[in-house]
Amino acid sequence: MRKLQTQGVHHITFIGADRQTSIDFWEGVLGMPMIFEQPNLDVPEENHLYFDPGDGRLITVFTHESRRPDPAPPPEAIGSLQHIAFNVSRATYSQAVKRLAERGIPNSGEVDRGFMDSIYFRDPLGLLVELACYKFQPPAGVSEAEVLLEAHLIRQARGDYNITDEHLADAIEQLTQRTTRSLSGDRQAKDPYARRAEAPRPGSHTDPRA
Secondary structure, eight states: OOOOOOOSOOEEEEEOSSHHHHHHHHTTTTOOOEEEEEEOSSSTTSEEEEEOOSSSOEEEEEEOTTOOOOOSOOOOOTTSOOOEEEEOOHHHHHHHHHHHHHTTOOOOOOEEOSSEEEEEEEOTTSOEEEEEEESOOOOTTOOHHHHHHHHHHHHHHHTOSSOOHHHHHHHHHHHHHHHSOOSOSOOSOOOGGGGGGGSOOTTSTTOTTO
């Protein structure tokens, strides 16, 4: 048996209410441009909206003008979607609570997840949405997923409960050493400040300025 290897998320589709509610949320709140729309090719009486979440992938929504928004959270049953998370910059994250409050949108406030920071709120249809901001910048040529996997292995080896800043920092150091070259034969941590104790004092016979 051979795997069917995936190479990223192509799109995620939601069942929406009316067309304008979806546009007002996905573009009007989250800033996702609506890039095109067409009939739902399986259910022609429905509309199909396509939004760009910021990375060129797709968020799509089936809408119908007969459906009204229902803010009740969807059931958390086996096989159901619990929430969807979107990546935001640190600058946007730091403004999120304020901007949600300005619109009267209840939210969780800032939540520390160890390897990222998160803010949660619900869309007009009760969907739980997360704004996520990683705490780290991966080394050049390395993905966020590779950093997290490395940090997990470090955490596991140390018997720690969850990933923290220390695991992330050590993971980035190790990945940098593995993925970049150096002319140095020894790339371990050093203490160049220890040499200060051996430096000659001004005016001493070993001071070249004397």
